[in-house]
Amino acid sequence: MGRLLEFLINHWILTGLWVVIFIALIAYLQKKAGKTVGIHEATRLINQEGGVILDIRDKKVFDKGHIVNAVNIPLAKLEERMVELEKNKNNPLIVVCQMGHQSGEAVKKLEVKGYSKVSRMTGGMTEWQSQGLPLVV
Numbered sequence: 001m002g003r004l005l006e007f008l009i010n011h012w013i014l015t016g017l018w019v020v021i022f023i024a025l026i027a028y029l030q031k032k033a034g035k036t037v038g039i040h041e042a043t044r045l046i047n048q049e050g051g052v053i054l055d056i057r058d059k060k061v062f063d064k065g066h067i068v069n070a071v072n073i074p075l076a077k078l079e080e081r082m083v084e085l086e087k088n089k090n091n092p093l094i095v096v097c098q099m100g101h102q103s104g105e106a107v108k109k110l111e112v113k114g115y116s117k118v119s120r121m122t123g124g125m126t127e128w129q130s131q132g133l134p135l136v137v
Contacts, residue, residue, distance in 0.1 A: 034107035035119040039131055042094045042121045051092035054085065056106050057125070065135035067096065067128065075106055082113055093118040100124035 008015045037045065045051030053070040055062055062072040073081045075097070085093065093115055095103040103120035110118045121128075129135065 034104050034111065036122045037094060037119045038122055039127060039133065043133075045092040045094060049092050051094055052085075052088045054093055054095045054106070055125075056095060056097050056103060061098070063137075065129075065137050066125075068134065068136050070096070075102055078106055078109055082110070085110075085115070089115060091117065095120045096128070097124045099126050 042051070042053075046053065053067045055066050055070040055072045056075040056078065057066075057072070058074050059072060062070075066072065071084065073084065093110065095106045095110070095118065097103040097106075097120075100120065100123045103124065107118050107120050123130075
């Protein structure tokens with residue numbers, strides 16, 4: 001531990017650059033990902049505020065199990081099928097993918113088109129299933 005501290009002190013410019021790069025990376029990832037909600041917040045939005053789940057997984061995966069009343073629009077077709085979501089533009093929209101990584105891209109696309117109440121569910125369907133929450137087949 002003492003040698004690490006000695007290295008950091010002796011190479012303070014290098015250490016400072018690594019800290020700046022790390023902070024910039026975190027800020028970039030947060031900006032790219034958009035607003036996030038957990039599973040409990042997502043269910044509250046659905047039950048109390050008329051929230052809609054947008055499942056961006058492929059149709060085959062969606063048909064194996066999805067959240068009740070979820071709308072399936074694969075990420076690759078989101079731009080062309082976004083009109084299907086127009087009736088829900090003023091409702092909270094929760095974007096779900098398999099693990100929570102791809103949904104950030106969909107959130108950004110929706111925000112550009114004027115969807116202000118859009119967020120992504122952290123952990124995606126993997127987290128939903130690990131919590132033992134119901135799926136429709």
